[in-house]
Structures are given as structure tokens and as C-alpha cells.
Amino acid sequence: MFGERISEEVFMRELLKCSFCGFCEWVCPTLKAEESRLYGPRGRVNIIIFAIKDGVWTDLGLRSIFNCLVCGACNTQCPAGIKISEYIRSFRYYLISREFRPCFIAK
């Protein structure tokens, strides 16, 4: 599934499991460097949600998604079992294939 384009529904089905607990952040190298939630796994998971569920997308979102190292350190920390780095990677493919304009799926 990962490494190819996945649908908005699949992103939502998995990422909406995020409870915003923040357990994943302390291991994240880019969050340590930038000292901002935007550049950590919780931030990345939620900006994908904001893009697809709420239709909110800005250049900073792009920067956050593309400066992830996809190191996977966050995956081991997530109590909801979200494979965070894999979804970030897939979202990059998704963005490229949509010319960097995510699709807003209204409910």
C-alpha cells in the first residue's frame, strides 16, 4: 500500500485515530531541531488531516511534510499504532501527483 498513491479515505481512516497525545514527539529529530510542533510527527499527522478533512493547506504544510526524515522513530511510540512515517511518505506521493494541491473531502 505504501509508496503508491493512496486515497483520501485511507488517510482519514488511519490518521483520525490520532488522539493528539503527543507521545511520538520526543524522539523526533526534526522537532528537536526546529523546536516547533509543526515539524514533528503529531504536527505532520494533523496537517494531513487539516488538508483533507478541513481543506486548510499552506506552504508551511508543504515544508513540514518534506522536511521529515522518514526515519520512523515516531512509529514505535504511537499508542494508536499509526505508521506515521509511512503516511507522511505516502502523502508526499499524493501531493506530487496532485500538483501539491490536496483534495478537500467535505463530509
Added chain:
Amino acid sequence: MNKNDVVRDLRKIVGSGNIEDDELILKLYTRSASNIDGSAIAVVFPRSSEEVSNIVRYCYKNDIKIYPQGSASELVGSSTPYSDGIVLSFEKMNKVKEVSILDSYVITEPGIRLFELNQLLAKYGYMFPVDPASVKSASVGGAINNDSGGMMGARYGTVKNWVLELELVIPDEHGTILRVGSKTMKYRGGYDLVRLIVGSEGTLAITTSATLRITPIPENIVTIGGFFQDMRDLMETVIDVKTKGIELFVMEFIDDKTVESACRTMNLKIKGEGHYLLTSIAVAREASERVLSTLESLYRSHNVVQLYKARSQEEAEKMGLLDIRRALYPLAMKIAHESRRDPRSKMFVEMEDISVPPSKLIEAVNRLRSLEASFGIPMVIGGHVGDGNIHPIVWVEETDRDKLKTFYEMIKEIRRIGTELGGTFSSEHGVGIKKKERLVEEFEFKKSLKSLEVMKEVKKIFDPKGILNPGKMF
């Protein structure tokens, strides 16, 4: 005031890298684990107490509300901002300033996470002994303002026992910096403003620095975990252990549904059926066997079915004796998501936070179970049973409109149990937005509504214009 002017003015105080008003960032910093989304003019990242003071002075003058925030892991909406104000994030004020082993304290900025603080202290053989399940995200500032507790609460209590001294900025016209408490164990200089701030949910003052008491990591910890078919047997074991006068380190439980999910989905070294009770005791190494055998015979006298023993903390961790309990909330989330019908809808998972005196535990659990049956909403329970703190967790799907009303009625009843049995609806998670109504009801029940008036007067003294985290608690 115009939003752009506010951002421009505050940028002059904190510098351009330390203020954001990008739409995506605003959404990210106005959300929390409470499931309530807010909004804000900007997110400001101060780097020093002086900057905080300057921000406060500016906001006071221009009637801009201030919403302090640590890791936003709170569960009651206490960090939720509104569009009339700024989020003050302590993410960049995260430095440890001093560790003193001789004087048993650490001085730190508020933004550091508890887990990272303890990683540092472990190098000295010391710890800050408050370990909420959210220890990997919870910040010092958030834990202080929420008066957090955790698994070691049975022995060490909550944050209020571990704060010696605070540096605060109060929301007056000068952004005055206060220093309250002292570095000593004993301090009787007037009213105890330190403990007034602890648990005040960021409504009275902004914490910019804290001197925290620290304690040596115990020489050895023995642990016993056992599965019981009958919840009554488990609770009687708790009562028996407590009445024997054994000094607890950790005493925690989870119910059979959570155990079933844990054994099915987690990679555990232990297996069992029924309800799970975990007890740890801090001991001198030589006393390990004796204490373990006392615990074992107490567990056995209450019909434990499977029993696991660990002679050290490392062994307990290797066996997963603690992990199964730590996973209470995540497991509840998993069970909740397994029942989700619409992939695009969120599950509302509410972790309640009642406490009862331990003598009332059996009654509390029976009442909780009968609520589950009468409301028809699924529930799992677990918690810090050693100090009488139970976390019932219930859930409903965002889009299940019919059930939502029943769901919130059931939550009200859960909270009532704590109050009616001589305890409380709010043990360690706070009041925030979600539990304001219950705060009034609890004081009504105690025939003490005047207490609430006193609290509101206190708020006015600290925050005459009502600009600091308004809309919370009252």
C-alpha cells in the same frame, strides 16, 4: 485591535522567528487531546521570563486574551484558546537551569517534557516522581498547572507535593514577575501561593520557572501482577493490601475488556484472563523475597487465577507487567476504533477521572457497571486504584447523533459517583471547559457554593481584566 497590528507589535517583542499566524499553524496550536478545537490570533513562543512579562504588559493594555500552553495533552479543554487571544507556547522555554543533589531540587523552565527531565535526573540516580501516563509529552508547566498525578501517585501523590518555588508572571498592567516559595523543604512565608498556582489551569498566572523537589530512585522495586475472574476479588485484594499498612509504590488495575484487547493486540510476555491488578513496592534489596511472598499470599487469598512476580524494576519492565496497564487509554482507543462505522468520522473517547475513598471502591465499580448496562454505551475501566482514582473510559462515534445525547448524560452520571461517594469528579485531569458544570454541582452537593465565590474573587485579584485563559474552570 487589528489582527495584523497585534502580530506586528508582538513580533517586535519576541523576534520574527517566534511568532506565527499561518492558518495551518494556528489550527495545530488550537487543538488539544481534549477533542475541543479553538482558534487564535497568533501563536507566540517566548524565550525568557522578561519576554513573557513584556507580552503580558502589551496584552493587558490592548485587551488581548492570553492562553498558555505546554504540550496540549490535557483532556478537559483547559488549554483551548479562542479567537480573541494569542496562544503562549512554552515549547522553546525548555532549559534545565540547575540540578542540586545536595539540596534535592531541579530548577527548570516550563517547556521541558517530564520524561526528558527524568532522563537527565536518572544520570544522578534521582527522579521527579510524578509520572502521568502522558509523561512522554506532558511539560513541566502543564503538569504544574494541572496538578498531574501518575502511577507512582500511591506513594508520591501529585505535583503539589513536589513544587518548592515558582517564578510567575501575573496578568496586571506591568506584567509583574512574582517569585513565590523557597528552595527549602520548609517554608512558611505567608499564604501558600505555590500551591494555589498548582492546579490552577493557567487561569491565575503564567509559570516561567519552577524549582521542583527531586528524590532518589529507590534501591529496588518488586512487582506482582495478577488476573482475577471477579472484580470484587480484585478490589478486596486492594483493600486487604492497604489495610495491612504496606507502603505502596504503584497499585493499578485494568478491567477484563482491556485485558482481552491487550492480550490480542500487544506483544506481551504475560497472558491472562479477567481483571488485572498490579502492585509494586519499593524495598531494600534484602527484603525483596519476603515482601513478594506477603503480596503473593494476599493475592492468593482472594482467588487470583494467574500470577506473575518480578524481583526488580527491570524484570517487571521486561515481562510487560507495567506496559499492560500503561496501555489503558490506547487500548480503549483501539477498542473504540474497532467499532467505528464511518472511516471519515472521529471517535469521541472520553477518559473520566473520578476518585473515591478506597473503602468505597467496590461500590463505585458496581455503580459504574450498572451505568454501562442501563445507558447501553460501552465502557472500560482502569486506573490508579491504590489512591482510589478510577478512569472510566467511554466512547461514541462523532456522527452517531442519536447516541451523543445519551453519551453525555452517562458522563454526567459517572462524575456524580465520585462526588456522592465522598470523593470527586476531578482527580488529576482538571476542570477546563468540559467539567465546569460539574464543579458547581459538586460544591452544591457539599453545600459550599461560597467556596466557588472565594475562588472567583481570587481569580479577580490575579487577573483583574480577565485576560488570562478565560472561560476555564468557571
